[in-house]
Amino acid sequence: MISVIGNAQEYIDLHVDNDLYFNTDWYYSSGIFIGTGKQRVKSNDGDKALKPQFVHWTLGQEIYNPKKRYSNDESTFDYPFGGWLFLERKLQTYIDSVSIFEWSVKFGVTGKASFAPYIQNLYHKNVLGLKDLSWEKAVPQSTHLNISFQYRKRFNLTNQVSLLISGFSNLGTQRIGLGGRFGALIGTSKIISFTGNPLEAVGKAFAFYLGTRQDYRIHDYMVSGSLFNDDAPFVMSAIHYKNNIELGYVFHTERWKSFFLFNLVSKDVEKQNKNRHKYLSIGLTRYF
Secondary structure (H helix, E strand, C coil), rough: CCCCCCCCCCEEEEEEEEEEHHHCCCCEEEEEEEEEEEEECCCCCCCCCCCCCCCCCCEEEEEEECCCCCCHHHCCCCCCEEEEEEEEEEEEEEEEEEEEEEEEHHHEHHHHHHHHHHHHHHHHHHCCCCCCCCCCCCCCCCCEEEEEEEEEEEEEECCCEEEEEEEEEECCCCCEEEEEEEEEEEEECCCCCCCCCCCHHHEEEEEEEEEEEEEEEEHHHHHCCCCCCCCCCCCCECEEEEEEEEEEEEEEEECEEEEEEEEEEEEEEECCCCCCEEEEEEEEEEEE
């Protein structure tokens, strides 16, 4: 079964998404995620039928905005302004040493209660020296509940080459969709998924990752508003099929893990001025 780093069975981590590394600031503009987790059920608890389980908690914020982010004229917008603040609880059960089933619940808010306009403009003004974004006709304030399911598996081709696959689905008021992730992991790391359970990272190791994420989004509140009312002052028709090209690197030791993941994503809406959007994900984990 899955082994945990030494006696460490808990962690805290920080994961940041941002497109400013590529001198852009639009569409999915930024994401900040603070997480913690621990092993809940061990495989050696006396009952061999027990599967190892891990519980994870994440507090996250995502920010979206159009390319012409300073404009007050909605006719120039190629994406709605939007903020999403949520708390997620995830339970992972390890079927065996190379496969996992997990499910999670997200509860959160959009609109001003997400603090997105305040956080973004505070950062732009005090760190970047830029003027405030307009946040004109932003996604309205609303509470949301999402439930997600995912299956992950690793196929070992050689001692240092593996295929990582996953299938996932989301059902909720903020997003409905399903999809899959496929990629190759090359290196000494034995993780089952590139952005999955940090406690999978055993000992000192590294790996490079090349993969793709394929999404079919049935509904996206951040683009099209609610399925149940017309409260959103500005909405757009979403592109249902999305894909993402991913290139990453992970390194971990007995007490630390870091990863870098380059993302090249397709359009969310037809009106977007750019066919693809680049952003970088950076994560840092400390084990206890």
